[in-house]
Amino acid sequence: MKEFAERLLDEMHRELSQLALNTTHELQRTEQSFQIAESAMQQLKAYMKDFEFQSVQEEILFFKEIKPQFQRELIYYCELMYIDANKPVGSKKCMIKYYHQVMEQIQAFFGRNHLLYTYYRMGRSDQDELLYVRETDCVPLIPDYSLDFDSSFTTINSSKLGKIMAFERVCEYLTQTIQALEYGVPVIPEQKSKHLWTESKAALIELAYALHSRGAVNNGKCDVKAIINSLEQLFNVEVGNFYRTFQSMRIRKKNRTSFLDNLKLSLEKRMDETDLEY
Numbered sequence: 543m544k545e546f547a548e549r550l551l552d553e554m555h556r557e558l559s560q561l562a563l564n565t566t567h568e569l570q571r572t573e574q575s576f577q578i579a580e581s582a583m584q585q586l587k588a589y590m591k592d593f594e595f596q597s598v599q600e601e602i603l604f605f606k607e608i609k610p611q612f613q614r615e616l617i618y619y620c621e622l623m624y625i626d627a628n629k630p631v632g633s634k635k636c637m638i639k640y641y642h643q644v645m646e647q648i649q650a651f652f653g654r655n656h657l658l659y660t661y662y663r664m665g666r667s668d669q670d671e672l673l674y675v676r677e678t679d680c681v682p683l684i685p686d687y688s689l690d691f692d693s694s695f696t697t698i699n700s701s702k703l704g705k706i707m708a709f710e711r712v713c714e715y716l717t718q719t720i721q722a723l724e725y726g727v728p729v730i731p732e733q734k735s736k737h738l739w740t741e742s743k744a745a746l747i748e749l750a751y752a753l754h755s756r757g758a759v760n761n762g763k764c765d766v767k768a769i770i771n772s773l774e775q776l777f778n779v780e781v782g783n784f785y786r787t788f789q790s791m792r793i794r795k796k797n798r799t800s801f802l803d804n805l806k807l808s809l810e811k812r813m814d815e816t817d818l819e820y
Contacts, residue, residue, distance in 0.1 A: 543600065546589055547608045548743065552779070554582040554615065556738055559778035563736060569626060576619035583612045587695055598675055605674040605700035607783050613704025618711045625712075638723050641716050648709045648716075655702055662703060665785075673699040739777035745801035746773055747784045748791065752802055 557578045565571040586609070595601040630640050652659050661669065676697050739746055750773055753759055754766040770784050781787070791798055 543590070543593055543595075543604065544608070547586060547604070550582055550585055550589075551608075551611055552743070554578060554612070555778070555780060558615070559738060569623075572619050572622045572626070576616070576623060579612065579615035579619055583616050586612055590695055598671060601676070602670045602674045605676075605697050606670060606703065607786070609696075609700055610704035610707055611780070611782060613701065614707040614711070617705055617708035621708065621712050622715065625716075634723050638720055641720050641723075645713060645716050645720075648713055651709060652706070655706065658699055658702055659706055662706060673697070737777050739773075739779040741801065743779065743781040744787055744791065746770070746777070746779065747781055747787050748799060748801045749773070749805075750784070751788055752799075 558575055561571060561574055561578065565574065590604075595604070625641075625644055628640075630636050658673070661673070674697055676694075747770065750766055750770045754764070754769055759769055766784075770781060774780055797803070
């Protein structure tokens with residue numbers, strides 16, 4: 543399950559990155575991005591239809607870390623289309639007021655779900671079995687509903703987490719848009735790198751931790767999260783919960799640094815082949 547989901551997630555992010563590079567029309571790019579995310583979610587749901595979790599930890603992994611990443615993209619682009627469709631035609635002041643109203647609605651959602659939001663922001667895991675396992679799904683104190691009614695493919699809090707993650711991105715977009723309007727300049731899309739990471743996400747995490755451990759960035763005065771963020775931007779990839787991946791790598795009995803080991807072998811092979819040419 544994990545391998546399939548990671549490949550699907552990588553493919554989705556790769557398609558989204560390529561679309562961002564090749565499509566300049568903002569509304570068209572948003573609509574096509576939504577279609578890419580929707581297709582990925584449908585493929586994930588089809589795969590999980592007959593899948594049975596082998597442990598509680600595997601179920602938590604899916605509902606806390608895997609599915610919300612797909613849902614974040616789907617909701618994010620859906621919200622951007624909704625915001626644009628309801629955008630008023632009028633003065634700059636009218637536009638700014640509208641975007642602030644949308645921000646207030648999002649903040650109200652965060653407020654209604656402040657316990658889950660705080661739990662997520664703090665990176666906690668002590669209540670995971672209560673929040674992300676279907677049979678013990680925590681019922682909210684305030685009645686709520688979800689458009690995702692398939693009990694085999696959701697927990698209430700997994701769906702809300704995906705929405706929280708999406709709304710955080712929407713807030714970033716709205717903040718940039720408001721600032722651009724206030725300063726009287728057009729919104730400049732984020733410059734995307736043209737490079738794509740084609741190894742596994744675990745490989746990038748392994749590289750980032752090696753650079754951090756070596757003190758190779760800023761004379762060692764740079765935390766691993768900053769290094770990973772830089773690599774993510776450079777290679778158009780999102781690695782997700784890198785700390786959890788690193789812990790999994792750390793407890794391996796063999797091949798704890800398989801990517802770095804193979805990287806060294808590849809470089810030595812190239813050196814040897816270059817020597818033979820001379």
